[in-house]
Amino acid sequence: MTRRIEDYIGIVDRDEIEYIKELAENVKGARVLHINSTKKGGGVAEILRSVVPLANSLGLKVRWEVISGDREFFEVTKSFHNALQGNKGLKLGGDMIRKYLETNEINAGKIDTDADVIVIHDPQPAALISYKNKGSSKWVWRCHIDLSDPNEQFWSFLRGFVTMYDAAIFSHGVYVPRDLRGIKIYISHPSIDPLTDKNKPLSQTEIERIISKYGIDPEKPLVGQVARFDPWKDHQSVVRVYKALKQKVENLQLVLLGSFADDDPEGERIYKEVLKETEGLSDVYVINEHNDLLVNAIQRSMVFAFQLSIREGFGLTVSEALWKYTPVIGRRAGGIPLQVIDGVTGYLVNNMEEAYERALMLIKKPWLARMLGANGHQHVKRNFLITRDLRDYLRIHIDLVAR
Secondary structure, eight states: OOOOGGGGBTTBOHHHHHHHHHHHHTTTTOEEEEEESOSSSSHHHHHHHHHHHHHHHTTOEEEEEEOOOOHHHHHHHHHHHHHHTTOTTOOOOHHHHHHHHHHHHHHHHHSOOOSSEEEEESSTTGGGGGGOOSSSOEEEEEEOSOOSSOOHHHHHHHHHHHTTSSEEEESSGGGSOTTOOSSEEEEOOOOBOTTSTTTSOOOHHHHHHHHHTTTOOTTSOEEEEEOOSOGGGOHHHHHHHHHHHHHHOTTOEEEEEEOOOTTOTTHHHHHHHHHHHHTTOTTEEEEEOOOHHHHHHHHHHOSEEEEOOSSOSOOHHHHHHHHTTOOEEEESOTTHHHHOOBTTTEEEESSHHHHHHHHHHHHHOHHHHHHHHHHHHHHHHHHSBHHHHHHHHHHHHHHHHOO
C-alpha cells in the first residue's frame, strides 16, 4: 500500500497534518520493527497495514514481520488470549509452555530484530524479548487485549516476559495490570483508516449492488453485528434480540458478518455454532468472508449496529460503524464505552432487555438514529482515526529514542 500523510488533508485538519510532520522530524531515520502473528484478520493487522507505510512516508524506516507457527501453537495462544481476557477455568500446562517457548525460539532465529525500536504485538510473540541483543534498542510490548481481570496463572507466566520490556502500550487505562511495575506505560487507543476499502465513501448504488449479491434487500430495514467469530463477541445474544424485534418489525433483516483470523483456530467452531443458532430463521444472513467492501456496505446499510461483546480488547468495528453515521448499541465492555457515548453516539446496555428496547426505539425513530450517527462520525473523527494513532506512535518513539 502506498500512503502519504497528505492523503488525509480534507479528512482531518491541515494543522494536524503539519503537527504530525513536525513530530516525525524528531525521529527521522529511526529504524522501527513491528512484529505480530497475522497479516490479515483482526484490528492489529489492519492498523499496521496503514501505520507502517504512513510512518515510512514521513522518513522513518519501518518494517513489519509476522511470526509463524503451527495449529498447536495458535491453539495455545488462543488459550492465552481467552485466559488473559478473563477465562478463569483455563489451566496453563507444561506442554503449552513448551510449545509457546519453542515457537518463539524458532521465530527468534528467523526474524532480524536489528532496529532502534521493536514493537511486539500481543502475547503470541511476547517471548521474543528473551532473545534481545545487547545494545541500545528499545523493546515495546503493545497489548491489544483486555487485561483488567486476567487468569492469574497465565498472566503470571506472561508477566515474566513483559517486565523485560522497556515499555508497554495498552488500549485503555483500566487494562494496565496493577502488578506491572518497572517499565514505562503508555495508553493509546486503536484506530481506523478512513481511506481503506472498509471505510472509504461508497455511493448508494454501490452499496445496494454489493449487499444485493448476498440476498440482503436494500428496501427492508437491516440490523446486525460485524465481528470475528469468537466466543467473546456473543453472537447468540444478538440473535435473541433479533428474534424479539422480529415479532414487532416483520420485515426486519439481520446480518452477522465475520471471518476467521489466521491466528485463531477457534473461529470455525464459533461460526458453526452461529449457523446452528440461526437455522430456520427468516431474513437472517450469516456471512463468513474477508471482504472489506462488504463490511463497508453493510455498516452503511444498517439502521444501527450491535456490538454485544462480553469482553473486548477495544472493538474497532464500533468506530467503523460510527464513522459511517451508523449508531451502535453495545455492552459496557472493554473499549466500547470509549466509543459509544450513551445517548449521544448510541446506547450502552446492561442486558438484552435494554438492548431490545433501545433497538426498537431506533427502528421506530429513524431521525434519532440519524442524529446519533452524525454525533458518532464526529466522535470518531476527533478520537479514533489513524492519524491520531500515528501521532501517538511518533510521540512514543520520540520519548524512547529521540536524540
